[in-house]
Amino acid sequence: MRSSYLTLLLFSLSFFSHGQCTYDAGSKDSTYTSISSFQANYILGVKYTVPIAGTLTHLNLLGLGTNANVQMALYQDSAGIPQQLLAYTLGGTVGNGNIALPVVTQIFLPAGDYWIMAVYSNRGGHSYRTFAGTKRTYYQALTYGSTLPYTATGFSSYCCRDYRYWMTITTPDTLRGTDYQIACEPITWIDGQTYSTSNSTATYTVTSSVGCDSIVTLDLEIISIDTTLLQSGLLLTSNENGASYQWLDCNLGYSVIPGEVNQSYQATKSGTYAVEITKSGCVDTSDCYLASGIDLDEFSSNSELKFSLFPNPSAGDLTLQFDEPKTNIDVTIYDLYGRIIHTEHFNQIKSTSISIAELTGVYLVKITDCENGASEMERLVIY
Numbered sequence: 001m002r003s004s005y006l007t008l009l010l011f012s013l014s015f016f017s018h019g020q021c022t023y024d025a026g027s028k029d030s031t032y033t034s035i036s037s038f039q040a041n042y043i044l045g046v047k048y049t050v051p052i053a054g055t056l057t058h059l060n061l062l063g064l065g066t067n068a069n070v071q072m073a074l075y076q077d078s079a080g081i082p083q084q085l086l087a088y089t090l091g092g093t094v095g096n097g098n099i100a101l102p103v104v105t106q107i108f109l110p111a112g113d114y115w116i117m118a119v120y121s122n123r124g125g126h127s128y129r130t131f132a133g134t135k136r137t138y139y140q141a142l143t144y145g146s147t148l149p150y151t152a153t154g155f156s157s158y159c160c161r162d163y164r165y166w167m168t169i170t171t172p173d174t175l176r177g178t179d180y181q182i183a184c185e186p187i188t189w190i191d192g193q194t195y196s197t198s199n200s201t202a203t204y205t206v207t208s209s210v211g212c213d214s215i216v217t218l219d220l221e222i223i224s225i226d227t228t229l230l231q232s233g234l235l236l237t238s239n240e241n242g243a244s245y246q247w248l249d250c251n252l253g254y255s256v257i258p259g260e261v262n263q264s265y266q267a268t269k270s271g272t273y274a275v276e277i278t279k280s281g282c283v284d285t286s287d288c289y290l291a292s293g294i295d296l297d298e299f300s301s302n303s304e305l306k307f308s309l310f311p312n313p314s315a316g317d318l319t320l321q322f323d324e325p326k327t328n329i330d331v332t333i334y335d336l337y338g339r340i341i342h343t344e345h346f347n348q349i350k351s352t353s354i355s356i357a358e359l360t361g362v363y364l365v366k367i368t369d370c371e372n373g374a375s376e377m378e379r380l381v382i383y
Contacts, residue, residue: 177215272291326348
């Protein structure tokens with residue numbers, strides 16, 4: 001085949017879940033060794049990133065055993081500033097180690113940035129902190145036990161602290177999905193393997209940055225185009241059914257043959273031809289095939305015979321008429337493969353009727369004067 005393109009026609013990926021995967025988003029860095037010394041009755045916190053969407057179940061901190069009361073909250077981020085309150089916990093006690101406080105209402109969090117904040121009932125070391133570049137803490141005075149602010153609009157900020165706060169998020173564990181692809185030629189899939197047949201059943205496991213897996217199954221349909229041709233004389237026929245066709249002249253650099261858009265092409269002269277086939281959005285081109293037979297363009301008028309053949313085109317009933325009487329005439333009719341389909345011999349002829357019962361198409365009529373050997377070919381179209 002000469003060419004193939006439009007490699008990928010359709011890509012569709014859909015998943016369904018199987019179980020759950022839980023991960024933490026925020027600061028659980030064990031190198032945080034500085035003790036935070038919070039003022040009581042202030043709500044304050046910093047921004048953290050949720051890498052993969054999921055459902056928020058807990059807000060957490062690392063406690064240092066001060067036994068203070070604590071309440072935590074999650075705020076929406078807007079261009080690096082905390083805004084709307086999204087979720088909150090009830091009060092808890094700061095013991096030693098990880099303190100996990102369930103949120104009152106679990107919510108779905110798209111991947112992105114969020115602000116974890118906490119308010120304490122008394123001063124003391126409640127979590128670790130470290131200096132972290134330009135990371136800012138936003139805060140506001142708030143008596144412990146009071147209603148949490150609905151928005152963080154108007155909060156103040158200071159620089160360079162990061163607290164040992166984090167979120168617990170659940171996502172579907174082992175997402176199972178199907179990658180539907182329709183392609184015109186073999187594809188190299190996400191597993192690095194090349195697949196060239198339809199209905200491939202390859203699977204691939206993708207592990208996310210938080211350890212949750214997705215299992216993808218490939219459902220592939222390769223649009224196959226038969227680019228072989230059936231050649232008989234000057235007639236070429238594509239073996240691919242139900243497609244669109246454009247015949248090309250290989251001798252002229254694959255130039256388009258105007259109007260030749262059918263499954264078969266009847267060449268008017270010997271040469272090499274190809275067909276461009278379009279099917280289901282895929283395009284491919286056949287090799288060049290040699291069409292040979294009787295060349296219609298090779299025949300010219302011979303003034304010695306001086307005859308006319310009419311009507312042409314014809315339904316099959318013809319009149320052969322000479323300008324002057326002839327004594328010994330052969331009439332031979334060929335199809336374009338050079339096969340003889342009709343012969344007649346006439347003595348003392350000036351005008352006669354000829355009837356042929358052939359299929360619609362193009363034929364060649366050869367008139368021979370047996371007295372002097374002169375002959376002439378004329379193209380005949382039967383409709």
